[in-house]
Amino acid sequence: MSPTETVKVTARCDTIIPRIREDSSLKLVVVVDENNLPVGILERIEILTAMANPLAYAVFQNRPVSSLMDEEFFTFPADGDMADLSAVINESAESIHTGGLVLLDDNRCAGVLLYSDFLGYMVRQDAERAAELAEAHEVVMDSVNYASRIQQGLLGNRDKMRASFTDVGIVWEPRDVVGGDIFWQSPKRADGMFWVALVDCTGHGVPGAMVSMLVASALNRLWETHNDLNPGEVLGKLGDLVRQALNQDSEDAKSNDGFDSAIVRIEPASGVVNYAGARIGLFVVPREHEPVLRINGFKMALGYKGTEPHAPLPNTELKIHDVAAMVMATDGVFDQPGGANGRAFGPTRLADFLAAHRNDSASELARKLQSEMTHWRGDQSRRDDLSALVLGF
């Protein structure tokens, strides 16, 4: 509330105009009648403008204030709620331009409230709220960033992965710092055999990351206890382990989450690669000038609520010497809308992309795919976690 100056409606203009000229804090003067009830307002900015002309002042100085005042003005109860005030201000700002409201107490003028004061109040309120939000956001983001370090710890070791192939390219872009996508590589058995997996757990963000921890630990456990399994068997067992761990093997399970995955088993000794996938396919770039081959994964996701154990998934065997590169990608790549018409990127575009860049190294290919995806997305929002593994043989 600003200092309030009132003037009687019958008073002469020269009793108030000089005061308004001298005192810049008098933004709004309330004109009251003999009963002290407000009947109009004088606004400093309008008075100064109108009286800038000495002739105008000469004419008005002897006239009553009523000849100069603005009879249209907005009022608000002095004990009213600030929340209701916004509505009144909105209304008043749309109809006439005044500098403020007249506050009423039992119909009498109790003061004025300048819009500039109210604006200041709103800005302070807003700043306080913004600070509170920023703090809450910081706490959450600190926690999520920390969680991201933990999650990155369970991802495959990039150096070890590169050392296991001619070259490896990795795209790993969780939508929300942490995510449900992970890539993983087993240690090597004495004969050189090892597994590589790409997993897309349902959801993203924190829930996705929680399921991904479970999947990674189940993969480690399977490797330790069952490394004689083929990829299709691994996926079936992995589905069972995750389902049991989430207690989704009963009818009354509360959650219903699972994952998509592709696993390759590489056996350098026999020169053979086996692939199995659940909703993650395999794109093979052959060494010779043959077209890019697409092997579809089994179409069911794994780990979801169910009482029957998962059956082993079908395997596809390839000879290492036929293969230049193998590419696996999560649905964050295929489903991302973009391009001119907001269409999904889709498998055909990925196959074409791989064919166009088949001579690039695996890491170069992954880099280009990453920028291709960014370009494709354009100003569309990122819909999901996005990952791709390019294994160069």
Next chain:
Amino acid sequence: MSKLFIGAGVRTPQITFSFEDGVFSLEGESYPEDVRAFYDDPMAQFYTWLESTSAPLRFEFKLVYFNSSTAKVIMDLMERLEEAAGNGRECLIQWHYAEDDDNIKELGEEFAEDLVSAKFELVEVN
């Protein structure tokens, strides 16, 4: 229960369930943060209707993007439709896709592979 309409959100599709006409549709994008919070109630209403009536039905999918948790909802829905069709109900499933969107088309074809009794149509739109 004659009609259920839920307007599209940024992450949720438009749901139009016309129980009286037996026409149901999901349209737009579907990637709610909590898929159950969004789908549980409308799907429960649909399943209640499915169980308690025997009229022919048409389910239109006009989705341009959906996440894996939504895929699970759709898969459960397809199973229920197939089951109803197996019991003699007339079930038509229409899967809309844009002519240059092979991704959505393929996803529809995958769902269709499990359908024997329910009738499935791919509908190309420009």
